[in-house]
Amino acid sequence: MWLSASWSGLWLxxxxxxxxxxxxxxxxxxIRSIPLRTHSLAQPYLDSDMQSRWWDFGGxxxxxxxxYIRLTSDRQSQEGWIFSRVPLTATNWExxxxxxxxxxxxxxxxxxxxxxxxxxxxxxxxxxxxxxFEGLGIVIDTYKNNRPGTVFxxxxxxxxxxxxxYDKNNDGKDNEFMGCSARxxxxxxxxxxxxxxxxxxxxxxxxLQYKNVDQWTVCFETNDPPDPSQRVIxxxxx
Numbered sequence: 108m109w110l111s112a113s114w115s116g117l118w119l120x121x122x123x124x125x126x127x128x129x130x131x132x133x134x135x136x137x138i139r140s141i142p143l144r145t146h147s148l149a150q151p152y153l154d155s156d157m158q159s160r161w162w163d164f165g166g167x168x169x170x171x172x173x174x175y176i177r178l179t180s181d182r183q184s185q186e187g188w189i190f191s192r193v194p195l196t197a198t199n200w201e202x203x204x205x206x207x208x209x210x211x212x213x214x215x216x217x218x219x220x221x222x223x224x225x226x227x228x229x230x231x232x233x234x235x236x237x238x239x240f241e242g243l244g245i246v247i248d249t250y251k252n253n254r255p256g257t258v259f260x261x262x263x264x265x266x267x268x269x270x271x272x273y274d275k276n277n278d279g280k281d282n283e284f285m286g287c288s289a290r291x292x293x294x295x296x297x298x299x300x301x302x303x304x305x306x307x308x309x310x311x312x313x314x315l316q317y318k319n320v321d322q323w324t325v326c327f328e329t330n331d332p333p334d335p336s337q338r339v340i341x342x343x344x345x
Contacts, residue, residue, distance in 0.1 A: 140201065145193045146341055152176055164189040165228060166235070175207075178219065178345040186235045190228045190342030201304045204343065208249060209294040218249040218260065219345040221301065224267065227340040233273045235344035240267035243335040245303060245313065246279065249293050254278040258288035262301075262315065262326050266333045285313075285327035292317040305332060 145161050151172040153159055164170065168187035169177040178187030204221060220234035224242030231237030234246055244265040251259040254277055263286025265279060274281035292299060292315065300316040302323070311332035314323040 143195075143197065143200075146191050146195060148176075148189075150174075161192055162189055163192055163228065166230070178343070186230060186345060188228050188230075188235060188342060188344040190222075190340055190344075194338040195223065195341050196338055199306045201302065202341070203300060203302045205298055205300045206343075207295075207299055208247065208292065218247045219343065220247070221245040221303070222342045222344060223335045223339040224342075225269075225339060228342060228344075232275070238273050239269055239271065241269040242267055242339050243333060245301065247289070247292065247301075248278055252276075252278050254280055258290055260289050260292050262287055262289045262292070262313070264311070264313065264327065284333060285329060287315075287324075287326040289315055289317065289324075289326070305335070307334070308332070 148159075148162060152162075152170050153172045157172075164176070164187070166187040167179050167185040168189060169180075171177070176189060178189070179185035202221070206219070208219065218234060220236060222236060222240070222242065222244050224236075224240045224244065226237060226240055226242075229237040229240075233240070234244075234248075236244075244267065245262070246265060247260060247262050249260045251257070251261075252275075254261075257278070261278070263279065264284040265273075265282040266284050267282075271282065273279060295317040297317055297319055302314045302316075304310070304312045304314075309332070310328065310330050312328040313326040315326050316323050318324065
C-alpha cells in the first residue's frame with residue numbers, strides 16, 4: 108500500500124457572538140477560525156533549503172514539494188511518519204487532512220492513523236506507532252483481521268491512557284471510543300478528506316469526504332468528548 112497525503116490545514120475555532128464578526132474566517136454558526144501556521148502544511152511542503160520549519164518526517168516518507176507527501180510505497184514492511192515540531196495547545200480546534208490510500212495488490216497494508224498524543228514519532232506496531240500511547244488516535248483501518256459483523260475499511264477514534272495495549276486480535280475493538288465503516292475510502296476517485304472538530308468539554312466530531320466532492324459524511328459525533336490533553340503532538344503515521 109502506498110499513501111499520499113496533503114494537509115489542508117489545522118484551525119483554531121473560537122466562539123463569537125452571532126453577527127459580531129464578518130469575513131471568510133467566520134461560518135454560519137458564528138464560529139471564527141484562526142489558521143495555525145505552526146500546524147498547517149500545504150504545497151510547497153518544503154522551503155528553499157528542502158527543509159520544513161514546523162514539521163519533521165522520517166521512515167519511508169517521501170516528499171515531492173510540488174505534488175504530495177508519500178508515507179509509504181506499495182511494498183511490504185514500510186513505515187512512514189510526519190509530526191509537528193510544536194505542541195498543539197489550543198483549547199478548541201479543527202483539523203482537515205486530504206489524503207489518498209491505494210495500492211496495486213489485494214493484500215494491502217493495515218491503514219494509517221492521525222495522532223494527537225504526548226508521544227512524538229515513536230515507531231511501533233500500532234499503525235506505525237508505539238503501543239500504549241497517551242492521547243487521541245484516529246485510525247483508518249483498511250485490513251480486516253478478526254472483527255465479525257464490521258464492514259472494512261473502518262475508521263475509529265481510540266483513547267490511549269499509556270497503560271492499556273492495543274487489541275490487535277480484534278482490530279482494536281476493545282480500544283474504540285467511536286467509529287464507522289467507510290467502504291470505498293480506499294482507492295476512492297474523489298479527493299479523500301477527514302475533518303476532526305473538537306470543542307473542549309463540549310463536542311468531538313469526525314466527518315469524512317470520499318464519495319463526492321463537498322459531500323461530507325458524519326462518522327461520529329459526541330457531546331461527551333475525551334480530553335486529549337492540553338499539550339499534544341499532531342502527526343500522521345503509517
